[in-house]
Amino acid sequence: MIELRHLRTLLALRETGSLVDAAERVHLTQSALSHQLKDLESRVDSPLFVRKTRPVEFTRAGLRLLALADQILPEVRKAERDLARLAGTEQGRLHMAIECHSCFQWLMPTVDYFRDHWPEVEIDIPSGHHFDPLPALAREQLDLVITADPQPLDGIHYAPLFRYEGLLAVARQHPLQVGAL
Structure with a gap:
């Protein structure tokens, strides 16, 4: 079978x-x-x-x-x-924040995948320039925060999602070109 x-x-x-x-x-x-x-x-x-x-x-x-x-x-x-x-076991709301705006490229397809598998869970992503997500996470106003700037806060655990390598692109004649240094 x-x-x-x-x-x-x-x-x-x-x-x-x-x-x-x-x-x-x-x-x-x-x-x-x-x-x-x-x-x-x-x-x-x-x-x-x-x-x-x-x-x-x-x-x-x-x-x-x-x-x-x-x-x-x-x-x-x-x-x-x-x-x-x-059965009433699969519903709720996921409160999350993201500080890394370049992460939206991979986050939105991930959110779509999550919604396909858990359509009863509402996802709330607050935004705004004056919103400070890490203290809100510590106060349990958020469920998770995606950040590139971890801060030592009691009760907060950081788990790396992936390694990120920043690169600088310059013209061949620029003084910062690799061979010019």
Whole structure:
């Protein structure tokens, strides 16, 4: 019998292109992921992908199961959201602020993804030049703040989202050009 975990594992394998990354995505060890895939292959009596190819090359059987996953898993997620909404457990409001205006480039697609998965949660992003978000976070008026300028505040934990490298672009003849220094 094919299980949802099998379909989720195959999607992770397709999206990441490697067993190591797929295992991390579905929160398994690489060994456990390999055993799960071998178990599924024995259940369907067919290999699902060609071993030792990078990126992963799926067989016809693997592609068929991926098509099934693409069809079924979004419906399962939708049903889970509907059931959570009916139970009254998936609603609320996320209060957040962002101090890094250049971050809006990646933030808005992330917010869209969040809204697709949790449509009952309202996202509130206050703005204004006189708003100081970190003290508001400390006062629990906000749930999270995205900032490039951490300040030592009691009860506030900072978690890096990614590493950022600032670059300077100058004309070839400019005194700050790398070769000119």
